[in-house]
Amino acid sequence: MSGASLEFDGVTVRYGETIGVADVDLRIDPGAQVALVGPSGSGKTTLLRLAGAIREPTKGRVRVDGTDLSQLSPKELRRFRSTVATIYQDLRLVPELRVYQNVAAVRAGRRSFLGLLRDLFLPSGGSVAQIHEILESVGIEEKLYHRTNQLSGGQQQRVAIARSLYQEPAVLLADEPVSSVDPARARDVVRLLCDAAREREITLVMSLHNLELARDHFSRLVGLRNGRVMFDDDPSNLSSEAFTRLYSLTEEEMIEQGAHR
Amino acid sequence: MNPKPGSAGAKGPRGRLGGSTRARVITGIFAAGLIAAVHLGLNPITLFTEIRSWKVIRDFFGAALQPTLISESGSELFLLPAVLEGVQATLVFAIAAMSLAVIAGLILGFLASSVWWDGDLVGGETGFQRALRRTVGPSITGVARLFIGLLRSVHELLWAMMLLSAFGLSHATAVLAIALPYSGILAKIFSEMIDEAPRGAGLALRAAGAGEATVLAIGIFPRALPDITAYALYRFECALRSAAVLGFFGYPTLGYFISASFENLYYREVWTYLYTLLGLIIIVEFWSVLLRRRHDFA
Numbered sequence: 001m002s003g004a005s006l007e008f009d010g011v012t013v014r015y016g017e018t019i020g021v022a023d024v025d026l027r028i029d030p031g032a033q034v035a036l037v038g039p040s041g042s043g044k045t046t047l048l049r050l051a052g053a054i055r056e057p058t059k060g061r062v063r064v065d066g067t068d069l070s071q072l073s074p075k076e077l078r079r080f081r082s083t084v085a086t087i088y089q090d091l092r093l094v095p096e097l098r099v100y101q102n103v104a105a106v107r108a109g110r111r112s113f114l115g116l117l118r119d120l121f122l123p124s125g126g127s128v129a130q131i132h133e134i135l136e137s138v139g140i141e142e143k144l145y146h147r148t149n150q151l152s153g154g155q156q157q158r159v160a161i162a163r164s165l166y167q168e169p170a171v172l173l174a175d176e177p178v179s180s181v182d183p184a185r186a187r188d189v190v191r192l193l194c195d196a197a198r199e200r201e202i203t204l205v206m207s208l209h210n211l212e213l214a215r216d217h218f219s220r221l222v223g224l225r226n227g228r229v230m231f232d233d234d235p236s237n238l239s240s241e242a243f244t245r246l247y248s249l250t251e252e253e254m255i256e257q258g259a260h261r
Numbered sequence: 262m263n264p265k266p267g268s269a270g271a272k273g274p275r276g277r278l279g280g281s282t283r284a285r286v287i288t289g290i291f292a293a294g295l296i297a298a299v300h301l302g303l304n305p306i307t308l309f310t311e312i313r314s315w316k317v318i319r320d321f322f323g324a325a326l327q328p329t330l331i332s333e334s335g336s337e338l339f340l341l342p343a344v345l346e347g348v349q350a351t352l353v354f355a356i357a358a359m360s361l362a363v364i365a366g367l368i369l370g371f372l373a374s375s376v377w378w379d380g381d382l383v384g385g386e387t388g389f390q391r392a393l394r395r396t397v398g399p400s401i402t403g404v405a406r407l408f409i410g411l412l413r414s415v416h417e418l419l420w421a422m423m424l425l426s427a428f429g430l431s432h433a434t435a436v437l438a439i440a441l442p443y444s445g446i447l448a449k450i451f452s453e454m455i456d457e458a459p460r461g462a463g464l465a466l467r468a469a470g471a472g473e474a475t476v477l478a479i480g481i482f483p484r485a486l487p488d489i490t491a492y493a494l495y496r497f498e499c500a501l502r503s504a505a506v507l508g509f510f511g512y513p514t515l516g517y518f519i520s521a522s523f524e525n526l527y528y529r530e531v532w533t534y535l536y537t538l539l540g541l542i543i544i545v546e547f548w549s550v551l552l553r554r555r556h557d558f559a
């Protein structure tokens with residue numbers, strides 16, 4: 001499957017009084033790789049949730065490959081979700097299950113319930129071989145039958161990556177995938193994700209705290225602040241002031257954050 | 262159930278008990294204990310001054326160090342067959358009751374949990390389905406919780422009394438007497454464990470297009486399973502004790518032999534049966550530790 005295009009058209013999300021994103025216009029081409037940067041609470045996660053149809057916009061339209069997500073029937077919505085893979089900051093694996101079970105479960109959107117149970121508990125040689133191959137590509141094929149909670153944090157992250165690839169998605173969303181990984185490994189993980197997405201022509205949208213990683217691995221950065229797009233450009237066109245402005249706090253915000261703490 | 266670590270902190274200073282509130286709660290607990298003791302006329306000294314027979318105490322606890330396998334009746338009856346019969350009956354009743362109670366507890370516990378109807382992921386169902394889920398779900402949970410409350414508000418000995426008077430001394434009566442309250446207790450704890458299981462993995466599957474059944478069975482249930490297993494094993498230990506005590510009603514469990522020996526003042530025999538019960542409980546404890554270690558539950 002090749003990548004899908006993503007289109008945000010005047011999208012606003014409100015969580016009660018709080019603004020998630022405000023009036024965002026964004027177009028991402030099929031197979032493109034985009035990094036979302038910006039301080040905490042700037043709307044990165046909200047944009048990813050919109051793209052995965054986990055949240056509906058309060059205002060505006062989100063289109064994937066030209067299809068308006070708000071027009072999908074429940075059944076179509078489930079089918080759509082099965083084409084979008086997400087890598088979470090907290091991984092969201094089932095630690096009590098084995099590695100191949102965690103990977104296999106992600107195809108739930110395309111399997112009947114009983115079919116999925118068979119995949120998990122009486123797997124066919126073919127599906128195991130396929131999972132083995134994907135684990136090999138992330139370097140943990142020897143953990144295939146291990147219980148997931150016996151793996152280190154870094155290995156579990158690779159399981160999460162393998163899971164997202166086994167889903168064979170058109171869009172890969174990664175929400176702060178390296179925020180709990182040590183810096184040396186973080187670079188490996190980001191490179192692994194970018195390479196895997198490029199190889200499979202998957203559209204990749206990744207939110208990142210680490211600006212340096214974003215600049216080194218992405219040719220397009222979208223800077224968000226308070227739910228608004230501050231810049232959207234190639235990192236070589238962006239001045240260091242643009243980044244400073246993105247992260248600097250106004251006096252008002254400092255007071256507000258102090259009050260929250 | 263204890264709140265998860267961190268949740269108290271997340272509530273901020275106002276969510277925690279302030280120093281003076283805590284002092285008042287502790288004082289209150291002690292005061293309640295004192296009032297209850299005064300009301301009952303409890304006096305720790307009279308426990309010793311009003312003892313009717315020092316001899317019984319001496320004889321009973323003196324026998325603790327000399328359990329016997331030869332009957333004290335003087336008939337030179339070998340006690341081992343009785344011990345084995347008691348162990349077998351105790352085990353069989355406990356296993357039969359727990360098998361029923363675990364199945365009923367899982368079904369009732371699931372119905373009494375809110376995990377199957379309070380999902381917060383947008384879409385994936387029609388407005389009608391959503392409305393149905395949001396009204397029917399809580400109602401079923403409410404009814405299930407009421408039913409669970411009824412089951413566990415009656416102690417297994419009371420269930421045994423009621424069932425005995427209704428159906429007589431049959432094996433099914435004893436099994437039901439344990440299984441009914443244990444279903445309620447298991448269901449209550451299971452439902453809390455299911456509700457408290459981390460939902461991230463389930464939401465991730467949902468986000469990948471999984472249906473309701475998959476989310477619950479693959480994403481959520483395995484996360485609660487270690488706790489559920491550990492608790493079921495603990496309740497199995499309790500079921501062994503309950504089955505033993507049902508012997509007082511005439512079932513051939515360890516309690517039957519204990520009461521028979523006790524009535525004849527054969528204290529050394531009583532201790533033989535008590536140590537056997539202790540051994541059973543220790544074996545179950547070992548088993549549960551082994552199981553937990555093998556599955557990395559700890």
